[in-house]
């Protein structure tokens with residue numbers, strides 16, 4: 001699909017003040033840009049130069065700024081592109097866009113510039129999708145992964161898988177073209193080996209999905225303890241804000257409250273659960289049920305105890321609910337005299353931390369100890385797949401590779417093997433965006449914001 005329109009949009013986040021950038025991309029970008037921006041040297045006349053000048057609307061100056069041109073095909077989109085950087089006032093930015101529309105540009109849709117980059121072969125679909133991941137990254141960990149994807153690391157791996165399938169197909173086709181028999185035994189073994197490698201590598205990549213998705217969404221850290229041990233105070237201290245209501249009345253947190261933070265560069269979804277204790281109140285029982293649910297889903301459980309009071313039956317109720325793994329015991333209120341008999345918990349030293357949620361003592365140590373318990377990163381060459389689409393394409397290739405191998409082992413005709421390999425090749429090609437239907441692209445790019 002060749003774009004004949006010139007698209008325009010504000011490329012910087014809205015309403016943040018500071019600097020704003022309006023981007024135009026398409027065949028008329030420079031012509032329209034010159035009417036929007038008046039500089040000593042007309043836009044695009046000097047190659048790779050940033051021009052200083054006046055931003056115009058209806059021929060009248062409305063701001064001063066800088067602008068530059070990227071000539072096709074050496075631009076993000078692969079088309080002529082003009083970017084005008086001016087003051088980030090929405091009035092200025094919207095006036096520039098309105099003027100560009102009046103001069104014949106069209107409003108860019110969500111992700112339109114990245115979509116044009118994909119259509120013009122500047123990015124493959126995996127790299128284009130990674131741009132969304134980059135923009136939406138909530139942690140350094142997700143950002144690193146997105147950066148690797150956007151830089152083409154996954155694309156290279158998928159191309160290597162494709163190359164193995166193509167090699168397999170070539171082995172078969174040589175046999176089909178030059179003899180009236182099936183391929184010889186050496187080629188057959190070679191083909192079998194290529195397929196084995198392809199399937200193993202594709203599986204490794206597919207296996208990264210669950211871990212990458214968890215990582216992107218944020219690891220779930222659930223806090224549990226009987227009422228009044230200081231869960232809400234700790235929740236607020238860990239998030240650095242007053243999200244949970246802190247009161248001295250036991251049982252105030254009736255439902256789970258969730259907050260997002262980062263520990264050691266990883267996104268964390270922190271959940272403050274209803275206090276666990278023997279309860280009769282139906283609302284409290286429902287809250288405790290949700291706690292049990294959160295515990296079963298959690299990557300890490302922080303089991304909180306009040307070190308300033310003696311052990312009580314409700315502490316035992318909390319202990320009985322603890323999962324067998326990934327528990328970090330937190331002794332809170334160590335700013336007060338210690339009264340809790342810790343031997344009841346039979347802990348080794350490394351599985352507990354002493355803190356005061358009220359004074360902040362030990363909070364950094366708690367974050368460090370918890371971060372060490374996060375699930376190990378599972379990636380291949382530093383990248384993990386982030387989308388169901390990738391997973392489905394890889395599994396389609398895996399199944400084709402496995403059934404092709406089965407057909408070879410069963411001595412079935414080479415034509416049947418070739419059909420399977422073609423299916424695998426198609427799936428891997430689709431992963432890179434080859435032959436992908438427009439409606440699939442619509443759905444992928446609808447996740448973008450306008451201006452990217």
Ligand code: GDP
Pocket residue numbers: 225226227228229230231232233234245246247248249250251252253275332333334335336355356357358359
């Ligand atoms: P929750 O029911 O487990 O959520 O407990 P809260 O966070 O509501 O705390 C119960 C009471 O303990 C409140 O009065 C808090 O101010 C107090 N508290 C919480 N953490 C500490 C702490 O580290 N030291 C002291 N001295 N008091 C604390």
